[in-house]
Amino acid sequence: MRARRSQVLVVSLALAAAMGLAGCSAGDSSSGSSKGSSKVSYPDADGKCSAQPAKGVNHDAAKSLISTFEEKATSLPVTSPLPKPIDPGTTVAYLDNGTPVASIIWGSLKQAGKVAGVQLQRVDTGTDAQSINAAVGTVADDAPDILIAAAVDATFFRSQLAALKKAGTTVVYAGSTNADKFGLLDSQSGHGASEVNGKVLAAAAITFTCGTGTHFVFYNIPEFSFSGVQLDAAKAYLAKNCPDCSLRVVDIPVATMDTTASDAIISDLQAHPDTDFFISPADQMQIGLKAKMDLAGIDVPGMGQSSLPPNIEQIAKGLQVAGYAVDYNEYTWLMLDEGLRRSQGVTVTYDDWEPWVKAISRVLTKKSAAEYPKGFVAYPGMRADFAKLWGKG
Numbered sequence: 001m002r003a004r005r006s007q008v009l010v011v012s013l014a015l016a017a018a019m020g021l022a023g024c025s026a027g028d029s030s031s032g033s034s035k036g037s038s039k040v041s042y043p044d045a046d047g048k049c050s051a052q053p054a055k056g057v058n059h060d061a062a063k064s065l066i067s068t069f070e071e072k073a074t075s076l077p078v079t080s081p082l083p084k085p086i087d088p089g090t091t092v093a094y095l096d097n098g099t100p101v102a103s104i105i106w107g108s109l110k111q112a113g114k115v116a117g118v119q120l121q122r123v124d125t126g127t128d129a130q131s132i133n134a135a136v137g138t139v140a141d142d143a144p145d146i147l148i149a150a151a152v153d154a155t156f157f158r159s160q161l162a163a164l165k166k167a168g169t170t171v172v173y174a175g176s177t178n179a180d181k182f183g184l185l186d187s188q189s190g191h192g193a194s195e196v197n198g199k200v201l202a203a204a205a206i207t208f209t210c211g212t213g214t215h216f217v218f219y220n221i222p223e224f225s226f227s228g229v230q231l232d233a234a235k236a237y238l239a240k241n242c243p244d245c246s247l248r249v250v251d252i253p254v255a256t257m258d259t260t261a262s263d264a265i266i267s268d269l270q271a272h273p274d275t276d277f278f279i280s281p282a283d284q285m286q287i288g289l290k291a292k293m294d295l296a297g298i299d300v301p302g303m304g305q306s307s308l309p310p311n312i313e314q315i316a317k318g319l320q321v322a323g324y325a326v327d328y329n330e331y332t333w334l335m336l337d338e339g340l341r342r343s344q345g346v347t348v349t350y351d352d353w354e355p356w357v358k359a360i361s362r363v364l365t366k367k368s369a370a371e372y373p374k375g376f377v378a379y380p381g382m383r384a385d386f387a388k389l390w391g392k393g
Helices: 013-018 059-070 100-116 129-142 154-166 191-207 225-241 261-271 289-296 309-316 328-343 354-360 382-389
Strands: 023-025 091-096 119-124 146-150 170-174 215-220 246-251 277-280 302-304 323-326 361-364
Touching: 059 191, 059 361, 091 100, 091 129, 100 119, 100 146, 100 328, 100 382, 119 129, 129 154, 146 154, 146 328, 154 170, 170 328, 191 225, 191 277, 191 302, 191 323, 191 354, 191 361, 215 225, 215 261, 225 246, 261 289, 302 323, 309 323, 328 354, 328 382, 354 361
Parallel strands: 091 119, 091 146, 146 170, 215 246, 215 277, 277 302
Antiparallel strands: 023 246, 323 361
């Protein structure tokens, strides 16, 4: 299953240059052709390895972490009921930056808000600094009880934070990795969670090459801060558990993820035929990738985070070795839960992010992907459990 040279020209060098791909190494390989290992083994259909891990590789640790994340969630990561009944006058403002994910979150927040019995307000922020600052300025004037800022960088509304704090607004700052810069709580899918996700991706590279792979690549999305945090965590994990492994880094611009990203991946793998496995924070770049690999005469497995329904379908059909799915619905309910608790004076502490990440995520293989024909749901009992925790059950 190693990459091999192709006589079919799939992507020209001009396209690769236009994509702005930048290569660097976390190990001892250069941006040119890497040496690779003489023999790489991959798990069979039952997940068993026919070869022993290379010397110095902590395959057991990596496999244990992946096995943990392959398990189904059976409960919520929060178990204590709210200390007080929810005031029906509680106001919750949500900053919507207009992205597809933001729209999904808003739909989930409406469901959660209905169960909690709170008053919701959707605030259109746009994506530029001026519009975000203006939108949050309006929010600060209205002083909601809770403000949910999911993937809206506080850099753009820093001047409004003092007013929000003075008004007693609880800011739930999720999906961003720089909470510490603003004195905010690192929340769901923030810096701590991204570090866990980076470790899982690195552990997947070791696990799905049976501890025999040495040359890996990380397809980075430079516009997303969490991608950089995951990359750093993956490097650190490999340095500890696979010291002889190298991790090339190739930037894939966010604007190309739905268009030419897969072509860029093919071009990169052709240029580095000894690549054993690839990882990425965006699994959507694998959609349709197998067919392009077949045309190019390439067969390099990989795994990305936030696997979409088409990814899950590919995994179930054996067209993709694994995926890392995230339940954005539960993610949203957890954000509201944090806001409700903190607004009631509860001290919320995230001292170990692994159980929180595991609660909304799952590593999927062919055996488990078929369980989700309509998309990934981390814990089907979530709604009923939240209702009980909120005094609504």
